[in-house]
Amino acid sequence: MNPQELLHWLRGTGLQLAAAVFVLGMTYRMLHLALLGRKKNLAAARGAEWGPGLRTVWRRSFVMPELSARGKFTVIAGYTFHLGFFVTLFFLSQHIDMLRAVFGFGWTALPRSAIDIAAILSLAALIALLVHRYIDPVKRMLSGFEDYLSWLLTFLPLLTGFMLLRGIGFDYTMLLILHLLSVELLMVAAPFTKLAHMFSTFSARWYNGAVAGFKGVKA
Amino acid sequence: MNEHETLGARLAQQGISRRAFLKFCAAMTTMMALPPGAATAIAETLLKAKRPSVIWLSFQECTGCTESLTRSHSPTLESLIFDMISLDYHHTLQAASGFGAEKSREDAMKDFFGNYLLLVDGSIPLNEGGVYSTIAGRTNLDLLQEAAKGAAAIVAVGSCASFGGLPMANPNPTGAVAVSDIVKDKPIINISGCPPIPAVITGVLAHYLTFGELPALDELGRPQAFYGETIHDRCYRRPFYDQGKFAKTFDDEGARNGWCLYELGCKGPTTHNACATTKWNGGAGFPIEAGHGCLGCSEPNFWDAGSFYTPLAAPTANIAAVAGAAALIGAGAAVALSAADRAKKKKKQQAHEKLSVKDLGN
Numbered sequence: 001m002n003p004q005e006l007l008h009w010l011r012g013t014g015l016q017l018a019a020a021v022f023v024l025g026m027t028y029r030m031l032h033l034a035l036l037g038r039k040k041n042l043a044a045a046r047g048a049e050w051g052p053g054l055r056t057v058w059r060r061s062f063v064m065p066e067l068s069a070r071g072k073f074t075v076i077a078g079y080t081f082h083l084g085f086f087v088t089l090f091f092l093s094q095h096i097d098m099l100r101a102v103f104g105f106g107w108t109a110l111p112r113s114a115i116d117i118a119a120i121l122s123l124a125a126l127i128a129l130l131v132h133r134y135i136d137p138v139k140r141m142l143s144g145f146e147d148y149l150s151w152l153l154t155f156l157p158l159l160t161g162f163m164l165l166r167g168i169g170f171d172y173t174m175l176l177i178l179h180l181l182s183v184e185l186l187m188v189a190a191p192f193t194k195l196a197h198m199f200s201t202f203s204a205r206w207y208n209g210a211v212a213g214f215k216g217v218k219a
Numbered sequence: 220m221n222e223h224e225t226l227g228a229r230l231a232q233q234g235i236s237r238r239a240f241l242k243f244c245a246a247m248t249t250m251m252a253l254p255p256g257a258a259t260a261i262a263e264t265l266l267k268a269k270r271p272s273v274i275w276l277s278f279q280e281c282t283g284c285t286e287s288l289t290r291s292h293s294p295t296l297e298s299l300i301f302d303m304i305s306l307d308y309h310h311t312l313q314a315a316s317g318f319g320a321e322k323s324r325e326d327a328m329k330d331f332f333g334n335y336l337l338l339v340d341g342s343i344p345l346n347e348g349g350v351y352s353t354i355a356g357r358t359n360l361d362l363l364q365e366a367a368k369g370a371a372a373i374v375a376v377g378s379c380a381s382f383g384g385l386p387m388a389n390p391n392p393t394g395a396v397a398v399s400d401i402v403k404d405k406p407i408i409n410i411s412g413c414p415p416i417p418a419v420i421t422g423v424l425a426h427y428l429t430f431g432e433l434p435a436l437d438e439l440g441r442p443q444a445f446y447g448e449t450i451h452d453r454c455y456r457r458p459f460y461d462q463g464k465f466a467k468t469f470d471d472e473g474a475r476n477g478w479c480l481y482e483l484g485c486k487g488p489t490t491h492n493a494c495a496t497t498k499w500n501g502g503a504g505f506p507i508e509a510g511h512g513c514l515g516c517s518e519p520n521f522w523d524a525g526s527f528y529t530p531l532a533a534p535t536a537n538i539a540a541v542a543g544a545a546a547l548i549g550a551g552a553a554v555a556l557s558a559a560d561r562a563k564k565k566k567k568q569q570a571h572e573k574l575s576v577k578d579l580g581n
Binding site for chain 2: 002007022023026028030036095100101176
C-alpha cells in the first residue's frame with residue numbers, strides 16, 4: 001500500500017469505521033447510563049429536576065473558586081487545554097470543511113493566527129499537565145495506564161494537526177496520514193476510555209443538578 | 220534509422236548553435252537540481268553521445284502523453300533533442316504502418332538488444348487473456364514482455380503506464396496494471412502525470428544520455444528532481460493557504476483575488492510534480508494559474524481518490540449514513556441490554572437475592 005492508497009483509505013473506509021465505532025460506542029454508553037433504571041424517589045418533590053439540571057450543566061463550565069484555590073495550576077492548565085482544543089477543533093477552516101461535508105452545514109472560520117495560538121497553548125497546557133501529573137505525588141499515585149493513554153490519544157491529533165498546518169517534519173501527504181490516523185485512533189478509543197467524558201460530563205452534571213433540584217437545593 | 224550518429228553531429232546538421240545547446244544544458248541541469256558544474260559535463264557528454272535506439276509502445280492510453288510531448292513545447296530545443304534520439308518505433312508518430320511498422324520494431328529490438336530504451340505509455344490489460352488491447356493481433360502483455368527482455372531500461376510515460384491510471388480506475392473492467400506490475404527485472408522509471416510534463420520526459424532522457432543511468436528515484440520510481448516536491452510547496456498561491464484565505468467558489472471575490480483553491484478540491488498538497496515550476500505550454504502556466512485546482516494526476520489512483528472538487532480535509536466516503544446506522548445499532552443495543560438488566564433486577568428482587576453492578580451488562 002503506497003502513501004496515496006493509505007491516505008485514501010483513511011479518508012474513506014478508515015474514517016467510516018472510526019465514525020461507526022465512535023457513534024455506536026458513545027450512543028450505547030450514554031443511553032445505557034440513562035436507562036440504568038433508578039429507583040423511583042417516593043419523597044415529595046421540593047423542586048423541579050430539568051431546570052436545575054440544565055443550570056448545573058451550564059454553571060459547572062465556570063471555575064469554582066473553592067477548587068481553583070486548591071489546585072490553581074490544574075484548573076488553569078485544564079481550562080487552557082480544553083478551550084484551545086475546542087477552538088482548534090471547531091474553528092479551523094479545514095475542520096469546518098470536514099464537518100460541512102458530513103453534516104451539510106458549516107460556519108465561519110477563525111483567522112489562522114488565532115488557531116495557531118489556540119493550538120500552541122493547548123499543546124503547552126497538555127505537556128505541562130503531563131509533567132505535573134508525574135511530579136505531583138498524589139496525581140502520580142492516582143494515575144494509571146489509561147490516563148497516560150488518554151493523554152497521548154489527545155496530544156497526537158493536536159501535534160500532528162499543528163505540524164500539518166505548518167508543514168513541519170514530513171511532507172503534506174505523510175502529515176495528513178499521521179493526523180488522520182491519530183484522529184481515528186482517538187475516535188475508536190474514546191467511547192471505551194475516560195475520554196467518554198466528552199459526553200458523559202454533561203449527563204453527570206445534569207444528574208447532580210437534577211438530584212439537588214428535586215430536594216429543593218439550589219444547584 | 221540505423222545511423223546512430225552522435226548528438227553533436229545531428230545538432231550541427233540541424234543548425235542548432237552551441238550557445239542554444241549550452242542554454243538547454245544549463246536549463247536541464249537546473250531542473251534536475253544538479254551542481255552548476257554539471258552543465259558543462261552534460262554538454263560535453265551529450266555532444267559525444269550516440270543516439271540511443273528508443274522503442275515507444277503505446278498500450279491502453281489516450282495518446283495524451285504523445286500529444287503532450289509533441290505539441291506543448293514544439294518547436295523548441297526540447298523537441299529537437301527528442302528528435303536526436305533514434306525513435307525506431309512509435310505507432311502514432313511513425314510514417315510506416317502495418318507489417319513495415321512491426322518490422323522496424325523487431326529490427327530495432329534485434330540490432331540493439333540489451334541497449335535500447337523502452338518507453339511505454341498506457342496500462343496493460345490482463346483480463347480475458349489481455350484481449351482488451353492488441354496491436355497487430357498481439358496483446359499488450361505479450362508485446363511488453365518481449366520488448367522488455369532486450370531493454371537497457373524502461374521509461375513508463377504517464378500515469379497509466381506508471382500506476383495503472385484511468386483504465387485501472389474502479390471497477391477496472393479490463394484488469395489494467397502498470398508496467399512495474401509485469402516487468403520485475405529491469406530498471407523502470409515512472410514519469411507520471413496525465414499527461415506528464417514534456418520537459419520531464421526530455422530531462423530524463425538527457426540524464427540517461429549523459430550519465431548512462433537513470434536519475435535518482437523516489438519511492439514510487441519517479442525522478443526525484445521533478446517529483447521531489449509537491450505542487451503546494453511551490454505554488455504561488457501558497458501564502459494564501461498559510462494565511463487561511465480560500466476561494467469558496469470559482470467566481471467569488473477570493474477566486475478573483477487569486478486566493479488558495481484548497482476548499483475547491485485542489486490536490487496540490489498531496490501531489491508531487493513539477494507543474495508549479497516547470498509549467499506547461501512553453502512556461503505559459505499551469506492549472507492553478509488558470510484558476511482550477513490540481514487534480515493530483517501524477518499520483519497513483521488519483522481517479523479513485525474522491526471527487527476532484529472535495530477538499531482534502533473532507534471525507535471521500537459517506538460518513539453521515541454510517542454514523543446514523545451506528546447510532547441506531549448503539550441505541551438498540553442499549554435499550555435491549557437495559558431491558559435485560561431490568562428483568563434481571565426484577566427477578567432477583569422477587570427471589571430476595573442481592574444484585575451488584577457487576578451482574579449487569581455494561
